[in-house]
Amino acid sequence: MREPRDVHELSLCRSLIRQAARVAAEHGAPRIRRLCVRIGPLSGVEVALMREAFPLASRDTPAEGARLEIATAPVRVHCPRCAQETEARVNDLTCPRCGDWQTRLTGGDELLLVSVDLAASAIESPTPSNP
Template identity: 80%
Template sequence: MHELSLCRSLVRQASRVAAEHGALIIRRICIRIGPLSGVEAALMREAFPQASRHTAAEGARLEMARCSVRVHCPHCRQEAEASVNDLSCPRCGHWQTRLTGGDELLLVSVDLADTTPHPIP
């Protein structure tokens, strides 16, 4: 299951963000997944607790947003939403389109918590 390695990579990336901001705890990780990314959201959800164990992200909530497949058509110069199995331009029918979205797996945001005690002035 490659979702486990993807989750581990995601946790490493989020942990770097936390370290850069001096945070000790990651509360939530938000990602965007395209239907052509090859990622199964259900498997990501299952793998995340194991991948985040003994890290700053342990106990964090993983939120996943789906995005649509988008193509740019050089013929009509439009960008449009396309279906997973048909990447032709939905506006003019031209078949030589360029994929502009739908194959991504992106880290969108990381919610952090600082649990270090602050000195009282």
């Protein structure tokens, strides 16, 4: 199995935590309880690897021990010929109605930090969850 440090999900997970920590600092919150993230399959990020990377990337940060909630976004395309938006497959972005290939992606490549839940007061974790 690949080490978590061999995948780009770890770098993106670190970005996620950096961004969330910045929001927490702006609100004067010592801890982050939950991070809600939206990921589309065309973003190039594997949800499972993101989950795997999170405990490692969040160690010794305000997000340590927080819950990571990942919502996956469907792949959607807009066909100018049909003037319709429809759901498509990751490796078939042609219009499912007319078959035209000149569609525009309207969803499915998102990689977004949607919201964070902040704790107003610090709670001491008696023992770190990682060795």
